[in-house]
Amino acid sequence: xxxxxxxxxxxxxxxxxxxxxxxxxxxxxxxxxxxxxxxxxxxxxxxxxxxxxxxxxxxxxxxxxxxxxxxxxxxxxxxxxxxxxxxxxxxxxxxxxxxxxxxxxxxxxxxxxxxxxxxxxxxxxxxxxxxxxxxxxxxxxxxxxxxxxxxxxxxxxxxxxxxxxxxxxxxxxxxxxxxxxxxxxxxxxxxxxxxxxxxxxxxxxxxxxxxxxxxxxxxxxxxxxxxxxxxxxxxxxxxxxxxxxxxxxxxxxxxxxxxxxxxxxxxxxxxxxxxxxxxxxxxxxxxxxxxxxxxxxxxxxxxxxxxxxxxxxxxxxxxxxxxxxxxxxxxxxxxxxxxxxxxxxxxxxxxxxxxxxxxxxxxxxxxxxxxxxxxxxxxxxxxxxxxxxxxxxxxxxxxxxxxxxxxxxxxxxxxxxxxxxxxxxxxxxxxxxxxxxxxxxxxxxxxxxxxxxxxxxxxxxxxxxxxxxxxxxxxxxxxxxxxxxxxxxxxxxxxxxxxxxxxxxxxxxxxxxxxxxxxxxxxxxxxxxxxxxxxxxxxxxxxxxxxxxxxxxxxxxxxxxxxxxxxxxxxxxxxxxxxxxxxxxxxxxxxxxxxxxxxxxxxxxxxxxxxxxxxxxxxxxxxxxxxxxxxxxxxxxxxxxxxxxxxxxxxxxxxxxxxxxxxxxxxxxxxxxxxxxxxxxxxxxxxxxxxxxxxxxxxxxxxxxxxxxxxxxxxxxxxxxxxxxxxxxxxxxxxxxxxxxxxxxxxxxxxxxxxxxxxxxxxxxxxxxxxxxxxxxxxxxxxxxxxxxxx
Numbered sequence: 001x002x003x004x005x006x007x008x009x010x011x012x013x014x015x016x017x018x019x020x021x022x023x024x025x026x027x028x029x030x031x032x033x034x035x036x037x038x039x040x041x042x043x044x045x046x047x048x049x050x051x052x053x054x055x056x057x058x059x060x061x062x063x064x065x066x067x068x069x070x071x072x073x074x075x076x077x078x079x080x081x082x083x084x085x086x087x088x089x090x091x092x093x094x095x096x097x098x099x100x101x102x103x104x105x106x107x108x109x110x111x112x113x114x115x116x117x118x119x120x121x122x123x124x125x126x127x128x129x130x131x132x133x134x135x136x137x138x139x140x141x142x143x144x145x146x147x148x149x150x151x152x153x154x155x156x157x158x159x160x161x162x163x164x165x166x167x168x169x170x171x172x173x174x175x176x177x178x179x180x181x182x183x184x185x186x187x188x189x190x191x192x193x194x195x196x197x198x199x200x201x202x203x204x205x206x207x208x209x210x211x212x213x214x215x216x217x218x219x220x221x222x223x224x225x226x227x228x229x230x231x232x233x234x235x236x237x238x239x240x241x242x243x244x245x246x247x248x249x250x251x252x253x254x255x256x257x258x259x260x261x262x263x264x265x266x267x268x269x270x271x272x273x274x275x276x277x278x279x280x281x282x283x284x285x286x287x288x289x290x291x292x293x294x295x296x297x298x299x300x301x302x303x304x305x306x307x308x309x310x311x312x313x314x315x316x317x318x319x320x321x322x323x324x325x326x327x328x329x330x331x332x333x334x335x336x337x338x339x340x341x342x343x344x345x346x347x348x349x350x351x352x353x354x355x356x357x358x359x360x361x362x363x364x365x366x367x368x369x370x371x372x373x374x375x376x377x378x379x380x381x382x383x384x385x386x387x388x389x390x391x392x393x394x395x396x397x398x399x400x401x402x403x404x405x406x407x408x409x410x411x412x413x414x415x416x417x418x419x420x421x422x423x424x425x426x427x428x429x430x431x432x433x434x435x436x437x438x439x440x441x442x443x444x445x446x447x448x449x450x451x452x453x454x455x456x457x458x459x460x461x462x463x464x465x466x467x468x469x470x471x472x473x474x475x476x477x478x479x480x481x482x483x484x485x486x487x488x489x490x491x492x493x494x495x496x497x498x499x500x501x502x503x504x505x506x507x508x509x510x511x512x513x514x515x516x517x518x519x520x521x522x523x524x525x526x527x528x529x530x531x532x533x534x535x536x537x538x539x540x541x542x543x544x545x546x547x548x549x550x551x552x553x554x555x556x557x558x559x560x561x562x563x564x565x566x567x568x569x570x571x572x573x574x575x576x577x578x579x580x581x582x583x584x585x586x587x588x589x590x591x592x593x594x595x596x597x598x599x600x601x602x603x604x605x606x607x608x609x610x611x612x613x614x615x616x617x618x619x620x621x622x623x624x625x626x627x628x629x630x631x632x633x634x635x636x637x638x639x640x641x642x643x644x645x646x647x648x649x650x651x652x653x654x655x656x657x658x659x660x661x662x663x664x665x666x667x668x669x670x671x672x673x674x675x676x677x678x679x680x681x682x683x684x685x686x687x688x689x690x691x692x693x694x695x696x697x698x699x700x701x702x703x704x705x706x707x708x709x710x711x712x713x714x715x716x717x718x719x720x721x722x723x724x725x726x727x728x729x730x731x732x733x734x735x736x737x738x739x740x741x742x743x744x745x746x747x748x749x750x751x752x753x754x755x756x757x758x759x760x761x762x763x764x765x766x767x768x769x770x771x772x773x774x775x776x777x778x779x780x781x782x783x784x785x786x787x788x789x790x791x
Contacts, residue, residue, distance in 0.1 A: 014048045017049050017052050017053070027053055027057060028062060030062075032065075033064055033065045036059065038053050038059070038070045039068075039070050041053060042071075042073055042074045042104070043074075045097065047100050050070075050104070051103060054107045060104055060109045061109070067116075069109065070104060070109070071105075075124070075139075075140065076121075097136075097139055098139050101139060105143055111145050117151055117152055120145060120151075120157065122140045122141070123151055126157045126158065126161045135181075137157070137185045137188075138185065141185075145157070145192075147189040148198065156198050157194075158185070158186060158189050158194055161185060162206070162210065179217050180217070183218055183221045186221055186225070187221060190225050196222060196225045197226075197228050199231070199233075202234045203232065203234040204233050205227065205231045205239075206222055206227065207229065207231060208231065208233060208239050209242075210239075211240070211243040211264065212243065213246060214246050216259050216260050219239075219264070220263060230269060233275075235275050235277075236274070236275035236277075237284075238273045239269065240270070241275060241284050243260045243261050243293065244281045244282075244284035244290055245287070258290075258295070258296050261292075265300045269281075271301055271302040277308055277309045278306075278307070279308045279309075280308075281293075282298070282306075282314045283314050285297060285333075286318040286333055287317040289318065294333050294336055294337075295336065298336065298340055304337050304340040304342045305341060310348055311347065313337075314333075315334060315337045315343075315344070315346065315354045316348055316352070316353075316354050316357055318330050318333045318334055319354040319357035319361065320361050321358075321366075331368075334366050334369045338373045344374055345376050345379060350381050350383075351380070353375065353379045353387070355367065355375040355376070355379065356379070356381055358387075359387035359388070359390045359391040362391070362400040362401060364403050364404050367387075367407060371411050377411045377413045378412075384418065388409075388414070389417065391404045391405055402441060402442060409445065416452050418455075444483060447483065453484050453488065456493075459496055460497075462489055462501075463480075463489070464484045464501045465495055467480040467484065468481065468513050477510060477513050481501075481513050481516045481517065485520050491520045492521075494528075497528055497529045498526075498528040500523065501517055502518070502522040502526065503526070503528055503532075505552070507537040507540075507543075508543055509538065509542075509543030509544075509546075509548035511547075511548040511552050514552045518555065524559040525556075525565065530569075531568040533556075533562070533573075534552070534561070535556045535563070535565065536572075538585070539574070539576035539577035539580065539582060540576035540582075553585050553588050563589055563592045564595050564598060566598075569600055569602075570601045571600045572598050572606075573589055574590070574594040574595070575600055575604070578606035578609045579606075579610065581629070583632075586632055586633075587632060590633075596636035597639055599644075602644050603643065603644035603645040603646075605638060606629075606638070607630065607633045607642070608642070608650055608653060611650050611653035611659060612653040612656075612657070627661055627662055634665070640666055640669045640670055641671060643675075643677075647676070647677040648677045649671065649677075650671065651666050651667070651673070651675060651683055652686050654666060655696075656689065656690070658687070658690065658699060660698050660699050660702070673708050674707065674709065676712075682708055682709070683699075683703050684710065684736075685720050685723055687703070688700075688721075688729055688732055690727065691728060693730055693731045694731075696732060697735055700732055701735060704735075704739050710736055710739045710740060711740075711742060711745070713745075716749075717747040719747075721753045722745070722747060722751075725753035
């Protein structure tokens, strides 16, 4: 650690400094942070000490551990000057700092020195929100800082005045002072040769940024300095577009947005200028809910009927309600635009009217204005959707939805209007109840006004099908179901795939709805187009809480549903429950006489299916559940060595999925550890097929201990070692080698396990090579019999 020298002490007496230097003190001695005495005295604002150090050849360009020179520290370290809160007079330039800076510059300090982002000190000073830094920017400009220097983003220092302030909100107490500091730096920079219209990388000029931030005095100053009022950004937006969509909040200080807009148009801004998407400033102001700006633009000749590139008028955009800070402006803007001749039924590129937009966004007050001006209540867009269809699919609160629905119906909306997929408003209301709760009121409203309760969509589903599978509170679901059934909806109506409402309720585990449907004489054993009964569907259903599914299964079985009914693939409900891992339903089915050893059309029993489930499947369940199902099936006498049509046994499946506890259980119940499938694959082949070297090693040891042949070959003459090598199973390969597996065994292509090693698995190659060398080549029988071409 470097010792601190007297020259580094704070507030050192100039006479002491001169004495030390005259007697050989190192003027450029560095501390651990690489600061020299000049760094220290500049940070302390000690002008005369700095002068003495520089007279003794102090290195003005030396950098500390952060790469900063003394000049940069002078600009950045504001705490030595006290107040940074904006209370000082920005017209006063700290002559002490100016003198210190001039001293450094006179001795070669680079006033335009760059940091890693190629920013100069002037960039940094102008990028900070405090008035103290505004004062420093003035000092830098007086020291000769280049106002046109560009950083690696192509931005000049003046661009930094408006950068990185997305979360900046003006404080009413210091707004004027802050804006004055901006103007001061703008004017001083322009006096020193700054280009007023220099664009940054996105072609925003200073005027764009000042308008966007809502700084009227700065806008005026820039215009007075010749800023181009119609300059365009990369997206073709003018400053007038910017003020119409800016990031400022008029509640924080007196309204200024329309003042800026008025100033711009009075200085020649084109009120009908279009950006690349053909949006005018009026489009932007309408979309932002800026009522005062809309009024200014219209008063200065803005066209109210011009369309953007999507065929939208300003009326379409204000109806979209994208102005959270201007909640009361939308209806006023809509009224203004309609008074200026905008077509209330104008169509955009998708044939949406403003009423479609307002209904979808839930803007009740604008819906009222539009309807009062003759909006067509049942206008259809290019998807056949009316405003009423959209109000039922919108993303807003239930209060506005109910109010808009009631208003549209009062104005004559067709309660049975169909979209292109034949969906009616009633269907949409029930569909959306899956996400937005409490829609029974709207459904009741629709039915009371004559909605067809059993209208089918293009899938042949009635609203009852939908309510039977919806994700909502049970009381809402039951309410919907009773409402529809009381209006005569067919409880056994089938969709195009022959799914009844009871099928749907069973699949979703909706016990209370299933009970209502059965009370209304739903057919308990109706079959869909796959031959599945509701009992099949509840056994493989998609629901979180198994209690509902168990209740439905009992309910159906009590109504006489065949527990062993087979679908078209001869799958029984027990097959489905075992495959899905529904332990409690498996128990219920077995208690009601399900055949534990029933085979489907692939010869698989429920035991085959519960064990064939892949571990990485999205539908996997807890190992305890699988183990429990196997125990239940074995207790009911299922054949532990049953083979499917591919001759796989349950033990093949358990080994393939690395279910060690189940492999133990099956072996203890007499499973044959040497069974082969139709490909001649043993259980060791199955264990070695998965590319996960952390699993299956224990099963392999268990099987080898039960007498499984380590040299067994399948129909292609591959051994388990071939498969382990191919799948990169190093740990398993070592176990097989330890049990005398032959690394030189050839399959029917003449390939040994070494051929199957991937190039990147050098560890596997090395293991096989080492084993061959130590056990085969060194043996009398091995020498000369195994070609080195395999190693």
